[in-house]
Amino acid sequence: MVWDIVSTLPMPQRNPFNRTRWRLTGYYAGVMGIILALCGVGYYQITEQMRLQALTQKIESSSGILHDSLGSVLLQPGRLNASVEGLLPGLCKPTVTCPEPDRFARRHVLGLVKQDVYYAQLKNLSGQTVATLGPSANYIPDKTVLDGWQIFTNSSGERFMQYSLLLETVDHKNWGYLQVGRSLSELDQELAEAQRFLLWGWPLVMLVVCGAGWWLAGLSLRPVQNAYQDMQRFTANAAHELRTPLSAAKATVDSVLELDNISEGEARKTLGTINRQVNRLTQLVQDLLLLTLIDTQHNRKGNRKACQLGLIINDVMDEFLALAHNAGLSLVAELDTTHPLFVQGDEEQLYQMIANLVINAIHYTPRGGDVVIRLDRDKKYAFVEVRDTGIGIPAEQQAQVFTRFYRVNRDRNRKTGGSGLGLAIAQAIALKHRGKISVQSHPNRGSTFCIYLPVLLS
Numbered sequence: 120m121v122w123d124i125v126s127t128l129p130m131p132q133r134n135p136f137n138r139t140r141w142r143l144t145g146y147y148a149g150v151m152g153i154i155l156a157l158c159g160v161g162y163y164q165i166t167e168q169m170r171l172q173a174l175t176q177k178i179e180s181s182s183g184i185l186h187d188s189l190g191s192v193l194l195q196p197g198r199l200n201a202s203v204e205g206l207l208p209g210l211c212k213p214t215v216t217c218p219e220p221d222r223f224a225r226r227h228v229l230g231l232v233k234q235d236v237y238y239a240q241l242k243n244l245s246g247q248t249v250a251t252l253g254p255s256a257n258y259i260p261d262k263t264v265l266d267g268w269q270i271f272t273n274s275s276g277e278r279f280m281q282y283s284l285l286l287e288t289v290d291h292k293n294w295g296y297l298q299v300g301r302s303l304s305e306l307d308q309e310l311a312e313a314q315r316f317l318l319w320g321w322p323l324v325m326l327v328v329c330g331a332g333w334w335l336a337g338l339s340l341r342p343v344q345n346a347y348q349d350m351q352r353f354t355a356n357a358a359h360e361l362r363t364p365l366s367a368a369k370a371t372v373d374s375v376l377e378l379d380n381i382s383e384g385e386a387r388k389t390l391g392t393i394n395r396q397v398n399r400l401t402q403l404v405q406d407l408l409l410l411t412l413i414d415t416q417h418n419r420k421g422n423r424k425a426c427q428l429g430l431i432i433n434d435v436m437d438e439f440l441a442l443a444h445n446a447g448l449s450l451v452a453e454l455d456t457t458h459p460l461f462v463q464g465d466e467e468q469l470y471q472m473i474a475n476l477v478i479n480a481i482h483y484t485p486r487g488g489d490v491v492i493r494l495d496r497d498k499k500y501a502f503v504e505v506r507d508t509g510i511g512i513p514a515e516q517q518a519q520v521f522t523r524f525y526r527v528n529r530d531r532n533r534k535t536g537g538s539g540l541g542l543a544i545a546q547a548i549a550l551k552h553r554g555k556i557s558v559q560s561h562p563n564r565g566s567t568f569c570i571y572l573p574v575l576l577s
């Protein structure tokens with residue numbers, strides 16, 4: 120069978136699809152990778168900003184309280200007095216041994232300093248440290264900015280955040296500077312962890328994304344791949360079908376050309392043979408053109424109008440009665456002429472669809488058999504049933520008879536001269552008219568093909 124030969128042809132199209140699949144996976148993974156990386160970086164930066172903002176607010180409010188409290192007790196610029204030391208117990212002067220921080224922690228006006236990470240510094244107007252508060256003050260460099268915000272790193276790589284502001288004495292002279300700050304080591308640790316998580320997580324997530332991309336690309340390419348394979352099979356089958364009558368005609372011509380003389384009878388016989396092959400070719404080309412037209416007309420309306428199915432069936436009857444008669448068959452139409460049934464469609468194509476079923480019924484029913492065309496309807500659909508008492512179709516092949524170029528058994532069908540496109544055309548027309556076609560058949564008892572088409576209500 121041509122079908123078998125062609126379906127086992129090597130498939131050179133697999134490579135382009137594989138390449139496309141790789142490419143699609145690459146694009147998908149690339150886009151997802153960039154989106155994920157941007158999300159990761161964004162998340163990291165937003166987290167850092169939010170945490171720094173929270174710390175800024177804490178430091179700012181504490182330094183404000185300290186600034187106001189000190190403003191009411193500072194007397195001489197750059198000098199500490201007893202009231203200051205009373206206000207800030209645990210204050211440590213550079214020249215004196217500092218007390219244990221914990222002893223003072225609970226009584227401190229600056230509640231924050233009880234946490235090890237916070238510190239405060241008092242500096243005179245020339246920037247020299249007058250006193251410090253909090254253990255982490257020991258780890259910050261001597262020289263820092265004396266005004267506003269600063270984030271700096273000390274000699275051991277620890278980051279600090281610090282706010283500096285000018286202090287005034289009770290009589291509004293400049294006293295020196297207050298610096299309140301804290302270590303950012305806790306935040307830096309968290310950020311480093313987040314960084315590690317993102318750096319390790321990203322490749323892992325990308326692996327999953329690549330896998331998903333590969334799978335999705337395969338899934339979305341499958342219909343295209345199937346359509347492409349169908350098209351290749353169709354072209355190969357069409358070429359094969361076209362070659363057969365052409366070769367036959369050529370062989371006939373060659374054999375005649377080898378003769379020196381031919382009689383008129385032989386000439387007529389030869390021309391008759393060539394004519395049959397040309398007719399076959401013409402029919403095949405017509406079928407191919409019709410299929411192409413139906414395939415490419417999906418979204419166009421074509422020559423659609425309200426068509427009365429009863430009239431179309433009558434035309435089919437008129438055309439095939441003689442053929443049926445010559446084949447020794449009875450061809451009958453069962454129509455309810457009192458209730459005309461209309462469907463929206465292309466009249467020529469509807470005619471072709473029913474005609475194809477009737478031709479088959481005539482071809483595949485032995486002499487003495489019956490072919491009946493019946494028209495009926497339910498609420499939504501009109502059915503055209505073509506029933507015969509012919510050779511039937513084996514159950515396992517019934518689903519395939521609508522496939523292009525498929526013939527149940529080439530030998531058994533040789534006499535009919537078809538090419539396996541009749542039912543494919545009928546099905547394509549039914550689908551185009553939002554209908555469907557089905558078959559029920561029993562070998563040696565007959566077949567019933569039924570076309571369902573949506574009825575035009577008005």
Ligand SMILES: Nc1ncnc2c1ncn2[C@@H]1O[C@H](COP(=O)(O)OP(=O)(O)O)[C@@H](O)[C@H]1O
Pocket residue numbers: 475479480483484507509510511512520525526527528532535536537538539540541542543566
């Ligand atoms: N009424 C029928 N009875 C038995 N077999 C049929 C009938 N109609 C179609 N078939 C089978 O289905 C195949 C496909 O039909 P079709 O597409 O019309 O192609 P073709 O008639 O050119 O062979 C036929 O080759 C035939 O074997």
Ligand SMILES: [Mg+2]
Pocket residue numbers: 475478479537539540541542
């Ligand atoms: Mg046919």
